[in-house]
Amino acid sequence: MSVSRAELPKQETKETRETLVSDFKQRTLEMEAGKNWDLFYKRNTTHFFKDRHWTTREFEELNACREFESQRLVLLEAGCGVGNCLFPLLEEDRNIFIYACDFSPRAVDFVKNHALYRPERCKAFRCDLTQDDLRHHVPQASVDVVTLIFVLSAIHPDKMARALENIFRVLKPGGSVLFRDYGLNDHAMHRFKAANRLAENFYVRQDGTRSYFFSKERLAELFEGQGFRSMANDYVFRETVNKKEGLCVPRVFLQSKFAKPGPSQTSP
Numbered sequence: 001m002s003v004s005r006a007e008l009p010k011q012e013t014k015e016t017r018e019t020l021v022s023d024f025k026q027r028t029l030e031m032e033a034g035k036n037w038d039l040f041y042k043r044n045t046t047h048f049f050k051d052r053h054w055t056t057r058e059f060e061e062l063n064a065c066r067e068f069e070s071q072r073l074v075l076l077e078a079g080c081g082v083g084n085c086l087f088p089l090l091e092e093d094r095n096i097f098i099y100a101c102d103f104s105p106r107a108v109d110f111v112k113n114h115a116l117y118r119p120e121r122c123k124a125f126r127c128d129l130t131q132d133d134l135r136h137h138v139p140q141a142s143v144d145v146v147t148l149i150f151v152l153s154a155i156h157p158d159k160m161a162r163a164l165e166n167i168f169r170v171l172k173p174g175g176s177v178l179f180r181d182y183g184l185n186d187h188a189m190h191r192f193k194a195a196n197r198l199a200e201n202f203y204v205r206q207d208g209t210r211s212y213f214f215s216k217e218r219l220a221e222l223f224e225g226q227g228f229r230s231m232a233n234d235y236v237f238r239e240t241v242n243k244k245e246g247l248c249v250p251r252v253f254l255q256s257k258f259a260k261p262g263p264s265q266t267s268p
């Protein structure tokens with residue numbers, strides 16, 4: 001599972017703390033966040049992200065979530081993109097129903113048009129997690145597991161809590177959120193120039209999509225603030241080889257699990 005290192009990621013330095021992006025530009029980016037993700041999928045179609053076959057291997061919790069072997073798990077993939085997690089999971093686990101939502105109508109259409117999409121096994125819908133009540137599509141307290149994979153980082157830090165509150169409502173008591181996203185000091189964070197910095201640990205890419213880099217303390221605070229309990233929350237350190245540039249680059253991710261307290265438990 002995760003590889004831990006003694007040293008913790010460094011904080012931003014004084015020099016990297018300045019924000020050069022105007023308030024007007026920041027507001028425009030926020031207003032156009034959905035459009036920018038939709039254009040991302042127009043340009044890249046289904047070819048940008050690789051299928052994520054690691055989900056069941058790394059998140060053994062998916063199987064552990066079953067109270068009995070033949071239980072049909074209900075999962076919500078929040079921010080599903082074009083289904084790179086969803087379809088491998090549907091293939092690997094026959095006894096699962098998956099709700100899948102995304103900001104981008106194009107991404108949702110790609111999911112619905114996928115050869116493995118079957119209404120009796122999954123339901124995809126468009127949703128802004130920070131604004132649209134998930135309960136319009138998913139019954140309250142009905143989901144066993146929510147996967148949140150490289151999605152919270154794309155949401156403005158001021159709105160992350162709202163997205164988690166929304167997710168909390170559809171999770172069953174005792175259900176979990178399986179989380180993986182960018183960690184503080186990931187290589188991608190250090191590649192951003194000062195001109196791309198929007199706020200502390202928050203950056204904008206050339207295409208207008210944005211990315212936050214989490215410390216585990218900040219992440220735990222966010223989830224616990226919405227009533228979740230931290231079950232696991234660790235940095236994962238990897239090295240990836242950039243063949244084109246002949247470089248080996250250090251990657252930092254955060255892999256975590258947060259649970260909605262069960263009927264007999266209260267949040268800390």
Ligand SMILES: C[S@@+](CC[C@H](N)C(=O)[O-])C[C@H]1O[C@@H](n2cnc3c(N)ncnc32)[C@H](O)[C@@H]1O
Nearest residue numbers: 037079080081084102103104128129149150154
């Ligand atoms: C980096 S992609 C990850 C996609 C997918 N989870 C995966 O692992 O391949 C981030 C996704 O989050 C979606 N997203 C960003 N903000 C969102 C929001 N407020 N509500 C719902 N989805 C959002 C984007 O449209 C995009 O598909």
